[in-house]
Amino acid sequence: MSHVHIIGGGLxxxxxxxxxxxxxxxxxxxxxxxxxGRARSFHDKALDCVIDNGNHLILSANPYTFRYLDLLGARGTLKGPGRPLFPWYDLEADLSWVLRLSKGRIPFWLFRKEHRVPGMRWGELMALPRLMKADDDMCVGECLSSGALSRRLLEPLAxxxxxxxIEQGSARLLGNIVRQTLAKGGAACCPWTAAHGLSESFVTPAMAYLESFHAQILTGTRVSALREEGGRITALETSGGEVSLGAEDVVILAVPAPVATGLMPSITGPDAFESIANAHYRLAEPLKPHAALREAGFMGLVGGVAEWVFLHDEVLSVxxxxxxxxxxxxNDEMLAHMWQELRQALNPALQHPLPEVMPAARLxxxxxxxxxxxxEQDKKRPEAKTSYANLALAGDWTDTGLPSTIEGAIKSGLAAVDALGFRSAVSDVA
Ligand SMILES: Cc1cc2nc3c(=O)[nH]c(=O)nc-3n(C[C@H](O)[C@H](O)[C@H](O)COP(=O)(O)OP(=O)(O)OC[C@H]3O[C@@H](n4cnc5c(N)ncnc54)[C@H](O)[C@@H]3O)c2cc1C
Structure with a gap:
């Protein structure tokens, strides 16, 4: 039986x-x-509760993600309204609305004022075909026209x-997402989140599955070098000692781009990065939201600093x-600023308003x-196959055609399996 060495235990x-x-x-x-990796839960000492490394939103149009969850029997660990429903709040205009897409491809939602984005103009919809036809050098900003649809939906989505x-973001990558979501109709846009944390949905079931096949999972084991000879990887240097590879052994390098290019300087990859800030507020008791907010479990915000707020039992995460x-x-300044935004946006939708004094919080x-x-960065993404006979790459930064997402990371793992000549569903799923 072939032996596959996988470096990196992210998705x-x-x-x-x-x-x-x-x-x-x-x-x-x-x-x-x-x-x-970046999609994990951990116990936060300061808040004394388990939180996710970052809030992650998944859409029903993520076929690789749902196939992965189905293999693990973990689809039921997600929660969502089961329909394409998105509560929003505009902090500048002090205005709330619920975007309710129609399930089919024909966008009936556009004809119903109470279902669409308030103030949108029909002409703004031309941004969608422009994004889907964008060439590799175009940025999102070049495809959008100014107006409420852009400001209240397309920009936050991008x-x-x-x-x-949007002035720097790749229109091609966003166009790929539009093609798989909005263009397919609301059924492809139902939002899902991990009901009890990312690890419970994506990691713990994978561990159980892998153990059932006697896979060896070596946590706390850093790979510090890959030895090469004659166009093959022949050994791994790890914090647990050197591992010599047999003639049939293959390697999948599934670490973040800077680690991969550090370990294998002949590999090129993206070299500019963006940060994400997540704020977690520990509440005294669970919130009691009304209607759409209760159903969705999250809200999109525009016109302020906070962009998405997710309701977990006793934690509000932004x-x-x-x-x-x-x-x-x-950090304190940002937490305090966003707490006031949350009070403005959420209070009208809560049975008991959020207190004026900010609770314990963590950024x-x-x-x-x-x-x-x-x-530019999109062009630097390598494909899974490398010039080494027994080495393939995986990671959300490889050339998946998607931005850095759970869907991209899971797809990249299948592409690496395929590149090494094993059976993989990478071409069958989408
Ligand atoms: C705050 C935040 C919010 C996000 N929100 C969303 C979202 O809403 N929706 C969505 O789809 N995506 C979201 N993402 C993106 C998503 O989390 C990532 O695209 C995905 O988790 C990347 O998986 P990966 O396996 O490619 O990389 P990683 O998760 O980075 O995994 C790489 C792994 O390699 C390990 N490693 C590194 N060096 C070594 C070494 N030398 N030896 C051994 N192991 C090593 C690391 O410890 C890590 O576990 C978000 C990301 C963040 C950070």
Missing amino acids: AGLSAAVELAPQAQVTLYEAGPACG VSALNTD TVSAANRYASWQ IREKRATFAATP
Whole structure:
């Protein structure tokens, strides 16, 4: 049986491991104390509760993600309204609305004032075909026209999907997302989140699955070098000692871009990154939201700093994408500012308003949350196959056609499996 060595236990590495476990002997090396990488949960001492590294929103049009969850029997660990429903609040205009897409391809929602984006003009919809036809060098800003649809839907969608502002974000990458979501109709746009945390949905079930196939998971094991000879990887240098590879052994390098290019200088990859800031507020008791907010479990915000707020039992979590622009803000300042925004946006939708005094809170800035999804950086993404006979690459930064997302990471794991000649569903799924 072939032996596959997978370096990196984020979702790219886990996706490859899950695909390979029934076909090969798998050993996975993860530097951290647990797998999951950027999509993991952990116990936060300051708040004394388990939080996710970052809020993650998944859409029903993420076929690789749902296939992965189905293999693991973990689809039921997600929660969502089961329909394309998005509560929004405009902090500048003090206005709330609920975007309710129609399920089918024909966008009936556009004809109903109470279902669409308030103030939008029909002409603004031309941005969608422009994005889908954009060439590799175009930025999102070149495709949007100014107006309420852009400001209240397309810009927030672009910034959160690309984690890059619209003047620099790649129109091609956003166009790929529009093609798979809005263009397919509301059924492709139902929002989902992990009901009890990212690890419970994406990591713990994968560990159980891999153990059932006797895969070896070596957490706390950092790979510091890959030895090469004659166009093959012949050994791995790890914090647990050197591992010599047999003639049939293959390697999947599923670490972040800067680590991969550091380990293998012949590999090129994106070299500019964007941060994401996540704020977590520990509440005294769970919130009691009304109607759409209760159903969705999250709200989109425009016109302020906070962009998405997610309601977990006793924790309110806020996401701010493309957060390099807030690098000069102090953490306390940013937390206090966003708390007031949350009170403004959420209070009208809550049975009991949020208190004026900010509760215990924590701001986590993930400095290299994703590669900057610009046209230039997109061109630097390598494919899974490398010039080494027994080495393939995986990771959200490889050339998946998607921005840095769970969907991209899981797809990349399958592409690496395919590149090494194993069975993989990479071409069958989409
Ligand atoms: C705050 C935040 C919010 C996000 N929100 C969303 C969202 O809403 N929706 C969405 O789809 N995506 C979102 N993403 C993106 C998503 O989390 C990533 O695209 C995905 O998790 C990347 O997976 P990966 O396996 O490619 O990389 P990683 O998760 O980075 O995994 C790489 C792994 O390699 C390990 N490693 C590194 N060096 C070594 C070494 N030398 N030896 C062994 N192991 C090593 C690391 O410890 C890590 O576990 C978000 C990301 C962040 C940070």
